[in-house]
Amino acid sequence: MANQMQWANALSTHHSLETAVTEVVQQAVSSLAAPADLALVFISAAFTSEYSRVLPLLADKLSVPVLVGCSAAGVVGAKSDHPTQEVEAEPAISLTLAHLPGVEIRSFHVMGDQLPDLDSSPDAWVDLLGVPPSPAPQFLLFSSAFSAGTNDLLQGLDFAYPGSVVAGGQASGAFASDRVALFCHDRLYRQGTVGVALSGDIVMETIVAQGCRPIGEPLQVTKAERNIILELDEQVPLKVLRDLIDGLSEEEKMLAQHSLFVGLAMDEFKLSLKRGDFLIRNLLGVDPAAGAIAIGDRVRPGQRLQFHLRDSQASAEDLELLLQEYQNQSSAGSSPLAALMFSCVGRGVGLYGKPDFDSQLFSRYFDDIPMGGCFCGGEIGPVSGQTFLHGYTSVFTICRPR
Numbered sequence: 001m002a003n004q005m006q007w008a009n010a011l012s013t014h015h016s017l018e019t020a021v022t023e024v025v026q027q028a029v030s031s032l033a034a035p036a037d038l039a040l041v042f043i044s045a046a047f048t049s050e051y052s053r054v055l056p057l058l059a060d061k062l063s064v065p066v067l068v069g070c071s072a073a074g075v076v077g078a079k080s081d082h083p084t085q086e087v088e089a090e091p092a093i094s095l096t097l098a099h100l101p102g103v104e105i106r107s108f109h110v111m112g113d114q115l116p117d118l119d120s121s122p123d124a125w126v127d128l129l130g131v132p133p134s135p136a137p138q139f140l141l142f143s144s145a146f147s148a149g150t151n152d153l154l155q156g157l158d159f160a161y162p163g164s165v166v167a168g169g170q171a172s173g174a175f176a177s178d179r180v181a182l183f184c185h186d187r188l189y190r191q192g193t194v195g196v197a198l199s200g201d202i203v204m205e206t207i208v209a210q211g212c213r214p215i216g217e218p219l220q221v222t223k224a225e226r227n228i229i230l231e232l233d234e235q236v237p238l239k240v241l242r243d244l245i246d247g248l249s250e251e252e253k254m255l256a257q258h259s260l261f262v263g264l265a266m267d268e269f270k271l272s273l274k275r276g277d278f279l280i281r282n283l284l285g286v287d288p289a290a291g292a293i294a295i296g297d298r299v300r301p302g303q304r305l306q307f308h309l310r311d312s313q314a315s316a317e318d319l320e321l322l323l324q325e326y327q328n329q330s331s332a333g334s335s336p337l338a339a340l341m342f343s344c345v346g347r348g349v350g351l352y353g354k355p356d357f358d359s360q361l362f363s364r365y366f367d368d369i370p371m372g373g374c375f376c377g378g379e380i381g382p383v384s385g386q387t388f389l390h391g392y393t394s395v396f397t398i399c400r401p402r
Contacts, residue, residue, distance in 0.1 A: 003101050004101065004401070005098070005099065005100055005101065005103075005201070005202070005337055005399075005400075005401045006032055006033070006034050006098070006099040006337070007032075007096065007097070007098045007099075007337050007338030007369075007370050007399065008027075008028045008029075008031035008032040008096070008097050008098075008370055009028065009031075009077050009078055009084075009094065009095070009096045009097075009338075009370035009371060009372040010023070010024040010025075010026075010027035010028035010031065010077060010078070010079070010080070010094070010095050011024065011075070011076075011077030011078055011079050011085065011087070011092060011093070011094050011095075012024045012027075012079075012092065012093050013079075013087055013090060013091060013092045014091070015091045017047055017050045017053060017054070017057065017093075018057060020091065020092075020093045021054070021057040021058055021061065021093065022061060024077075024093050024094070024095035025058070025061040025062045025095065026061075027079075027080050028095045028096070028097045029062070029097065031080075031097075031370075032097050032099055034099035035099060036062070036063075036064045036097040036098065036099060037064070037065060037066065037098060037099055037100045037103070037105055038064065038065075038066050038067075038097070038098040038100060038105055038196065038198075039058075039062065039064040039066070039067040039068075039069075039095065039096070039097055039098075040067075040068060040069050040095070040096040040098075040140070040340070040372055041054070041058065041067060041068075041069035041093065041094070041095050041096075041183060042069050042070060042071075042072050042075040042076070042077075042093070042094045042372065042373065042374035043069070043070075043071050043072070043075065043092075043093050043094075043181070044071070044072060044073070044074060044075050044087065044089075044090065044091055044092045044093070044173065045071055045072065045073055045089075045172070045173025045174060045179075046089070046090055046091040046092070047071075047091060047093075048071070048173070048174065048179055051071060051181040051188060052188055054181070054183065054188075055067075055183060055186055055187075055188060059186060064097070065105070066105045066106075066107050066185070066196060067107075067183060067184070067185055068107055068140065068142065068183060068184050068194050068195065068196045069142065069182075069183040069194075070142040070169075070171040070180070070181060070182050070183065070194070070374065071171050071172075071173055071174070071180050071181040071182075072171060072172050072173055072374035072375050072376065073088065073089065073172040073173035073345045073375045073377075074086055074087055074088035074089060074092070074173075074345070074348060074374065074375035075087055075092045075093065075094040075372075075373070075374050075375070076094055076341045076343070076359055076371060076372060076373035076374060076375075077092075077093075077094030077095070077096075077371070077372050077373075078370065078371070083356075083359075083360070083363060084356070084359045084360075084362075084363055084371045085355070085356050085359065086343070086348055086355055086356050086358070086359050086375070088348050088349055088355070088375065094372045094373065094374070095372070096338070096340070096370065096372035098338065098399075100198070100201075100202060101201070102200050102201030102202075102401075103198050103199065103200040103201055103202045104197075104198070104199040104200050105196060105197070105198055106129075106130060106131050106137075106196070106197045106199075107184055107185060107194070107195065107196045107197075108129050108130060108131070108184070108194070108195055108196075108197070109182070109184045109187070109189055109192055109193070109194045109195075110128060110129070110153065110192055110193055110195075111149075111191060111192040112148035112149025112150075112152070112153075112192065113148075113149070114128060115128070115149050115152050115153055115156060116128060116156065118152060118155060118156065118159075122159060122160035122161075123160075124160075125156045125157070125159070125160035125161075126160055129195075129197065131161075131197040131199070132199070133160060133161050135199050135200060136161060136162075136163040136164045136199070137161060137164050137197035137198060137199040138164060138165045138166075138197070138198045138199075138202060138203075138204035139157060139161075139164060139165070139166040139167070139168075139195055139196070139197050139198075140167060140168050140195060140196050140198075140340070140397070141153075141166060141167070141168035141169075141193055141194070141195040141380055142168050142169065142170070142171060142182055142193065142194050142195070143168075143169075143170050143171070143182070143192065143193035143194075143380075144170065144171055144177055144180050144182060144189075144190065144191050144192060144193075145170040145171065145172065145180070145377040145378060146176075146177035146180070146191065150170070150193065150378070150389055151389055153193060154166060154380065154387040154388065154389065155387075157387065158386055158387050165204045165205065165206060165382065165397075166380060166381075166382065166387040167204065167206050167340070167342065167380055167381050167382075167395055167397040168195070168342060168376075168379075168380040168395075169342035169374065169376025169377070169378060169379045169380055169395070170376050170377040170378040170379075170380075170389075171376075171377065172345050172374070172375055172376050172377035173345075173375075177190055177191060178190050182194045200402075201401055201402045202399065202400075202401065202402060203333070203334075203399070203400050203401070203402050204397055204398070204399055205326070205330070205397070205398045205400075206381050206382055206395060206396065206397050206398070207319075207322050207323065207326050207395070207396040207398070208276070208322075208379075208381040208382065208383060208390070208393060208395050209315070209318050209319040209322050209358075209393060209394045209395075209396075210278075210279075210280040210318065210383075210390060210392065210393045211280075211310050211314060211315035211318050211319075211347070211351075211392050211393060211394070212261055212263065212278075212280050212308035212309065212310045212314055212315075212318060213275070213308060213309060213310075213314040213317060213318065214263060214275070214278070214306045214307070214308050215244065215248065215252065215306075215307050215308065215309055216244045216247075216306065216307055217306070218265065218273055218304045218305070218306045219232045219233050219240065219304065219305055219306065220232070220233055220302065220303070220304050221299055221300065221301055221302065221303045221304070221305060222234045222301060223301060224299045224300060224301055224303075226298055226299075227284070227294055227295055227296065227297060227298055227299060228292050228293070228294050228295075228299075229292060229293045229294075229295065229299055229305075230290070230292050232305075236291035237286075237291055237292060237293040238286050238287075238288065238291035238292070238293060239291060241286075241293065241307065244307060252309060255309050255310075255311055256309060259309055259310045259311060260283055260307060260308070260309060261280050261281065261282060261283060261307070261308045261309070261310055262280070262281050262282075262283055262293075262295045262305055262306075262307060262308070263278030263279065263280050263281075263305060263306045263307070263308045264278060264279045264281060264295075264297065264299065264303060264304075264305050265277055265278060265303065265304040265305060265306070266278070266279055266383050266384035266385075266386065267384050268302070268303070268304070273304070273306065275318055275321055275322065276322060276325070276383070277383075277384060278305075278306060278308070278383070279297070279383045279384075279388055280308060280310075280390070280392075280393075281295050281296040281297045282295065282296035282391070283295055283296075284296055310392060312351050312352050312353065315347065315351060315352075315392075316352070316357070316361070319358060319361055319362075319394065320361060323361065323362065323364075323365045324365075326365075326398075327365055333400065334400045334401050334402075335400060336366055336369055336398045336399065336400045337369060337399060337400055337401070338369055338370050338371065338398075338399045339362065339366060339369055339370075339371040339373075339396055339397065339398050339399065340371065340372055340373045340396070340397040340399070341358065341359060341362065341371055341372075341373035341374075341394060341395075341396055341397075342373055342374065342376050342379045342380070342381070342394070342395045342396075342397070343358055343373070343374075343375050343376065343379070343393075343394040343395075344375065344376060344378075344379055344390075344391055344392045344393055344394070345375045345376065345377060346391070346392050347375075347392065347393075347394060348375060358394045359371065362396055366398070378390065378391060379391070379393045379394070379395045380395065381393070381395035381397075
């Protein structure tokens with residue numbers, strides 16, 4: 001077994017930090033039964049005042065070459081012989097350990113002001129991170145929501161490491177930058193991004209559930225400036241939107257008042273668009289005089305979009321469809337050995353009215369694989385091969401040997 005990839009996860013909800021750390025280390029180490037090469041640690045914001053003690057306590061009990069993680073409003077993990085659970089707004093620590101033979105593991109911490117210009121060559125990014133582009137690495141990233149440059153970092157990684165998968169999220173659970181924690185080895189950071197690059201005998205695949213369902217038909221942007229849509233199908237955007245809403249059911253009209261979003265089609269050559277083909281972005285506002293619509297991303301003429309609604313039912317259906325699709329496509333590969341879940345703080349009990357919804361739905365398709373993770377202030381994952389920072393999304397990262 002020692003020459004095969006292994007993963008283990010442990011969760012503790014003990015209110016004492018010392019006890020919680022002892023519990024997760026004992027449980028994860030005994031489950032792994034091989035030396036750990038990588039540790040991922042997520043700690044709930046209930047321990048905010050004790051973040052500086054986390055790494056010394058872990059180092060005292062756990063020997064592992066690479067450790068990364070962050071603080072969060074909630075964490076995901078499993079106690080021994082229990083299903084995975086999502087612990088929100090209560091003390092909890094989730095520890096994932098991995099034994100990764102044949103995998104090169106490199107960790108890093110970068111600040112927004114260290115990032116190369118987006119015009120720089122790929123070499124500038126490779127030099128910054130110390131991660132060679134071949135074989136294509138798989139990245140896990142955890143950043144401070146208060147750090148500049150997260151979007152630039154994602155664009156830079158896509159540019160310098162084509163074919164790499166990038167996933168993760170923004171530390172959550174605090175309203176000030178000095179109240180979040182990013183962990184990298186033996187260092188605690190409050191700003192920037194910590195990450196780990198995994199190269200070699202590992203495959204990371206993602207399911208990015210943005211929690212929306214499309215309404216109406218796809219439309220083409222015929223005139224736009226930056227993030228403002230000035231014409232849709234050569235008509236006034238606000239009129240197009242009003243006509244669409246007029247045709248909705250009463251229930252959908254109510255939903256459209258506060259949960260209406262725009263889905264941008266990411267593949268301009270794809271004829272029939274379905275869930276997973278759209279990048280979901282906020283509708284920021286309308287200009288009643290000009291009939292223009294502002295959205296939370298740049299848009300360009302020729303791009304297609306479709307309006308979307310979000311609620312708990314749409315969110316559940318969206319995740320279920322993506323899980324079914326993944327299962328149908330992936331039957332040929334090696335079996336998944338672990339998963340990581342990075343979910344928006346706006347999901348969980350607040351969205352579904354009950355705990356553990358996303359993790360339980362995932363477990364129905366992937367029984368018995370260890371899963372760790374956390375609730376994020378922004379989720380990182382790919383749509384149509386490009387990496388984005390999302391909101392209201394659950395990003396599942398599935399790990400298996402190559």
